[in-house]
Amino acid sequence: MPPIRMTTALAKVVAALLHDPTAEHYGLELMRATGHPSGTLYPILVxxxxxxxxxxxxxxxxxxxxxxxxxxxxxxxxxxVVAARQALAELRLQLDPGASTVTKPRGATA
Incomplete structure (x- = not known):
């Protein structure tokens, strides 16, 4: 399997697919969900x-x-599903290194 480089465009497509990971989605639906034109969406799907x-x-x-x-x-x-969730989690950490999967609400004490 070729490695996937997570770009913003790819992250939007993956997030749209993860919205309902067991459902089938078609191109126009994904274009509407992501805001991507076909020339961006279909190469990502490939x-x-x-x-x-x-x-x-x-x-x-x-x-x-x-x-x-x-x-x-x-x-x-x-x-x-597993790879997409992991890739988005890694992207979140790259964007906000202080973030973790477990966060405390503001003002919460240990």
């Missing part, structure tokens, strides 16, 4: 698929009957 984070499938519909072309669905794999 990278995630190559890394084993995402599996894909084509919708099986009659395009004429449905009035639209078939959609390609993207779903995080079990390994992808």
């Amino acid at each position: 990278r995630l698929e190559a890394a084993g984070w995402v599996s894909t499938r084509w919708e099986e519909i009659d395009a004429a009957e449905a009035g639209r072309p078939p959609r390609r669905y993207y779903r995080l794999t079990a390994e992808g």
Whole structure:
């Protein structure tokens, strides 16, 4: 598996997929969720698929009957869920080195 370099654009896609990690998502839905145009989104999805984070499938519909072309669905794999959560946690630590996974509310005492 090629390593994934976590960029802001990739982090937004991963976060959108993690919003409901067992659901299938299609491109237009992910473009709306992330604000990314297709030229940004689809190369990211290809990278995630190559890394084993995402599996894909084509919708099986009659395009004429449905009035639209078939959609390609993207779903995080079990390994992808774990890797995505870990990568986002590492990104949070890079952005805020003082942050930890366990934080105390403001004003709390030990």
